[in-house]
Each structure stands twice: as C-alpha cells, then as structure tokens.
C-alpha cells in the first residue's frame with residue numbers, strides 16, 4: 086500500500102478494490118446491500134431469468150418503505166390491513182416473496198424494525214464505518230454520516246450486486262466541504278446542508294465524493310451527520326462522508342448487527358485509521374463559516390434555490406446565468422411566487438415532518454420542542470409527523486413526544502417514506518404549499534402540482550404553528 | 563442487450579437544462595415490476611406543455627434525444643432509462659449528464675454522448691428538419707450538412723455497447739478474484755464480513 090497521504094474516501098476505496106482494470110474502472114466489493122420494493126423487482130426478474138442466485142444474501146437486508154401507507158397497518162383485532170393501491174400492493178408483495186426466496190432477511194411492514202431504508206441501516210448496526218454500502222435509492226449517501234462509502238444505484242446495479250456482491254466503478258474525485266465556527270441558535274444540520282447546496286449548486290459536486298470536515302461536523306450528533314450526508318446527492322455528489330469518531334462508535338455499539346467482543350475492538354482500531362491523513366489533498370475545496378448559516382428554506386423547484394428565512398423571493402434577473410434565469414422564471418411560476426415577497430409572508434397549507442433526511446429521534450424531538458404547548462394554525466389543513474422507523478416511533482412515544490404532536494393538532498403516523506415522494510397515499514394537493522423536511526423540492530415530487538419548501542424539522546414545526554414560513558427563532562428563543 | 567454501433571435518424575430537439583429523472587419519468591410510474599410500457603409516462607408533464615417536442619408527430623419514434631446540461635439529475639431511478647428505451651430512444655446527446663443517469667443508460671444499452679454546448683446548439687438546429695448520425699465506432703456525430711463532432715467515450719463502455727455485453731455475466735466470470743477478496747477481507751476486516759445469519 087502506498088505511503089502517500091490518503092483521504093478517508095481513498096482508504097475505503099483501496100480496501101475494497103477486487104480488480105483494477107487498465108481503462109480506469111475497478112471492480113469494487115460491496116459490504117452491505119439494502120433493498121426495498123421499488124428498485125428491486127426487475128433485478129430479481131433478471132436473476133430468475135438467468136437462473137442466477139444471490140451471492141451473499143447474508144450481506145443483504147430487505148425492507149419495504151416507499152409504497153407503504155403511513156396509516157394504521159393492522160385493525161383493532163390485529164389483522165393486517167390490505168394495501169388499497171393495487172400497484173403498490175403488487176410491488177410490496179414482490180419484495181415479500183423475492184427476499185425469502187433468495188435467502189435474504191426481510192423486515193415486514195408490521196415489524197417494529199421496519200422503516201425507511203436509510204434509517205433502518207444505521208439503526209440496526211447494519212451500516213458500519215468503512216463499509217461500502219449500496220441501495221437502489223439515491224439518498225443512500227445518508228449512511229456516509231457514519232463514515233461509510235455509501236451511494237445510490239440503479240436496478241441493473243442492484244442486480245449486479247445481488248449476483249456478484251461487487252460493482253464496476255470509476256474512482257470519483259474528492260471534494261472537501263469545510264464548515265468551521267459556531268452555529269447560531271436555531272441553526273440545525275438541515276440548515277447547514279441546505280446552505281451548502283445553495284452555495285455549490287446542484288451540479289457542484291458532480292463526479293466527486295464529498296468529505297465534510299471541520300469542527301461543526303465533529304461536534305454534530307450522528308443523526309445530524311446522517312442528515313447532512315443524505316443530501317450530498319442534491320449537491321451533485323454521489324456520496325458524502327464524515328470521518329468516524331468516538332461519537333460514531335458510541336452510536337453503533339450494541340446495535341443488533343454491530344460487531345461484538347474482540348471483533349468490536351478490531352473494528353474500532355481500523356475505523357480510527359480511516360481518517361484523512363494530514364497532507365492528503367482534495368480535488369476541490371469549499372469553505373463555509375458557520376456564522377454565515379441562517380435557518381434556511383427553499384423557494385424554488387431545485388434544492389439549490391435556497392435562502393435564509395429572513396430573505397425575499399428572488400427575481401430571475403438576480404441571477405447572472407441566462408439559463409438559470411429562465412429556470413427561475415419557470416420555477417417561480419410553478420411555485421406561485423412573486424419576486425420580492427418576504428419568505429415569512431408565504432402561507433403553507435401542509436406540513437410534512439419525516440423522510441430519511443429528518444425522521445430520526447432527534448428530528449422528532451426538535452419538532453416536538455417547537456410544538457409543545459402550541460397548536461397548528463387554522464390554515465394548515467394537513468400536518469403529519471412520520472417517524473423514520475418503528476423503533477424511532479417507540480422511542481418517541483416512550484418520551485411522550487407523540488402526545489405533544491397530537492395535542493398540537495398534527496397527525497402521528499406509521500413509519501415510511503410518506504410525503505417525501507408521491508408514491509403512497511401521502512400527497513400534497515395540486516397548487517398547495519408544503520413545509521417539508523424532505524430532501525427534494527422538484528416539480529411534482531410531493532404530488533402533481535405540489536409546491537414544496539424544504540427546511541429543518543424545527544422550522545417545519547414553526548410553520549405548522551403560524552401557518553406561514555417562519556423563523557423558528559421568533560418562536561423559541 | 564442489443565449491440566449498438568450506429569444510431570441514426572431523427573433527433574428530438576429538447577435542449578432543456580437540468581432535466582431531472584422525475585421529469586423523465588414521474589414517480590407515479592415507478593410502481594411497475596417489469597420494464598415494459600414506461601414510454602407512455604415519459605416526459606408526462608412536458609407533454610402537457612403547448613408545442614412540446616414529445617407530442618410533435620415530426621419526432622415520433624426518433625431514436626435520438628438532444629438535451630441540455632446535467633441531463634438525468636435527481637433520483638437514481640433506472641426507470642428513466644427504461645422509459646427512454648420504451649420510447650425508442652437509444653442515444654442521448656447533451657453537454658453533460660448526471661453520473662447515475664449515464665451509468666444507468668449505459669447498463670441498458672443507451673449511448674450517452676457529451677458534446678460542447680455549441681455543438682449541441684448546432685445539432686438542436688439541424689434536428690428540427692433533418693436526421694443526425696451517431697457513429698459509436700468512429701466516435702463522431704455527423705449531420706447531412708458536413709458537420710462532424712467527435713466525442714469521448716470510456717473504452718470499456720464502448721466495447722460493451724458495441725458487443726451488447728451483459729455486465730453481470732462479465733463480472734461473474736471473475737469469481738476467483740471476488741473469492742480472493744472475500745478471503746482477504748475476512749482476515750483484515752472480519753467485522754465487515756460478518757453476516758446477518760450469524761446474529762439471527
């Protein structure tokens with residue numbers, strides 16, 4: 086192995102190369118594969134057609150999330166309720182059948198461990214630092230918060246991993262995003278990542294793997310790191326990572342699939358060796374001062390359309406690039422917004438707190454803190470809080486957070502992807518606005534014609550209370 | 563996979579920038595469990611716009627799509643590639659592509675050609691009235707008006723596309739190298755080789 090200083094990404098990469106080809110591609114070993122119902126049926130279909138088995142079912146975990154309704158899954162007498170949408174039911178049934186048939190551990194929709202793939206992986210100790218982790222969902226980058234090299238793949242790649250436990254990859258360039266200083270009150274990990282995406286743009290990280298560095302990430306909770314890495318893809322990067330440290334080890338220790346005993350000690354020693362070496366260089370570096378980050382929201386239909394909550398809806402002319410100008414024009418039209426409007430004057434009819442970006446216990450706590458003793462505004466017609474997993478749900482209920490949420494007039498749901506994407510019954514009606522803690526504000530993402538404003542859980546809770554986009558610092562001081 | 567050497571015919575002059583995969587195929591279409599029929603849902607929202615290129619009979623069945631910068635950004639859904647294939651598109655030309663989209667396209671036998679913006683602008687112009695020829699072997703795009711634009715492509719991808727090779731089969735032939743890695747990893751990183759069944 087070379088003695089040249091290496092980055093975290095480089096070290097994980099080197100440890101997983103099975104074969105290097107002359108043309109620059111490498112066959113890379115995959116340690117953990119998580120599958121869900123949407124991107125796997127066609128992969129199993131192909132395996133079956135070619136009579137190929139799954140190479141390492143023991144490194145694969147299946148859990149349904151995208152299609153599941155978040156309303157009660159069992160009736161009063163404990164019978165499992167049928168899924169109304171026949172196509173959703175068909176996809177869910179396919180996973181339920183395919184996983185065991187190929188020897189893969191399947192978490193059922195009514196198991197307490199069920200949840201969103203990117204919440205379940207870390208929570209079960211299935212996702213580990215230094216591991217290569219893939220899943221047929223672009224927010225797999227999320228697991229990078231533990232110091233894993235994790236990225237989303239398409240269905241053909243799902244098939245490739247199932248059959249061979251490897252992927253053919255080209256090494257990415259490296260990008261350092263450094264945030265240093267002290268975050269102000271009310272500024273959360275979601276604000277940090279929205280701010281970064283606003284700065285670098287949705288193509289800023291294309292071809293790169295981002296490593297988030299600096300004291301802000303070192304001091305950040307694991308939940309927060311998962312939130313930050315989750316949205317790396319919105320910044321164009323395929324993966325994002327944060328070096329594993331004591332906080333990471335403490336988070337993982339004792340989880341069901343985490344290493345134990347002697348293996349644990351060996352793991353920690355190796356994980357510690359993964360941090361980027363002094364003197365290692367990145368292909369690109371971006372530095373942000375923590376003090377410059379405000380509670381942030383999006384106003385447009387691209388995740389780079391961000392603004393501090395104190396700002397105004399921009400005009401197309403505010404942008405230098407001609408094609409961005411026309412994109413902004415289309416986007417403002419879709420969003421039904423007039424340039425110059427104060428962001429805090431924008432009314433919302435829906436609030437969604439959930440998704441793999443913000444549905445972990447810390448997120449539910451942050452929302453509950455704002456909601457405590459308050460009630461949602463009358464103009465907010467639909468407001469739901471969707472825990473990321475059954476275990477998050479249990480934990481929140483043990484802390485009494487569900488009660489705070491329900492007392493505030495919001496609904497407390499069953500775990501799943503919910504209104505992050507318009508694939509299950511949770512949708513935002515056309516023309517209506519949603520304060521959402523998810524990761525994408527694309528046209529139609531939350532339902533045809535739905536208008537999404539991305540923000541942190543605390544900010545979404547504040548919007549529920551006032552019925553408008555709101556600076557949470559005005560409510561909770 | 564169908565081998566590809568030439569894609570020639572009419573090209574859909576779309577030209578839009580930052581087209582994400584939700585635009586190519588909306589989430590409502592992701593509920594299939596097979597690959598067929600997605601062409602119907604392709605560019606569903608764009609098809610509602612007046613004078614759009616996707617419902618214009620002029621370009622019906624065109625095998626080439628010309629788009630703007632950063633084509634295929636957003637979600638990793640491979641349905642985007644299947645939708646294009648189902649529409650009959652086997653080649654997309656744009657100034658740049660999202661990483662995931664171009665990799666998904668390749669795996670499904672769709673050729674993605676990245677060309678500088680001015681070349682793409684010229685092709686958008688030509689496509690309105692005339693066919694375009696994409697020659698994978700020669701790595702060039704030509705028009706009936708003597709335009710010729712050379713493009714770069716990864717040699718491995720080129721080889722696979724030309725031969726119509728299935729990647730899974732290619733990798734399975736490397737079973738020994740994979741086994742060797744697994745043995746090495748078990749020694750050095752046993753905590754990663756640790757399996758689900760051992761804790762169940």
Ligand code: SF4
Nearest residue numbers: 224440441502505506
């Ligand atoms: S919550 Fe949204 S982004 Fe996350 S896995 Fe589900 S659909 Fe994908």
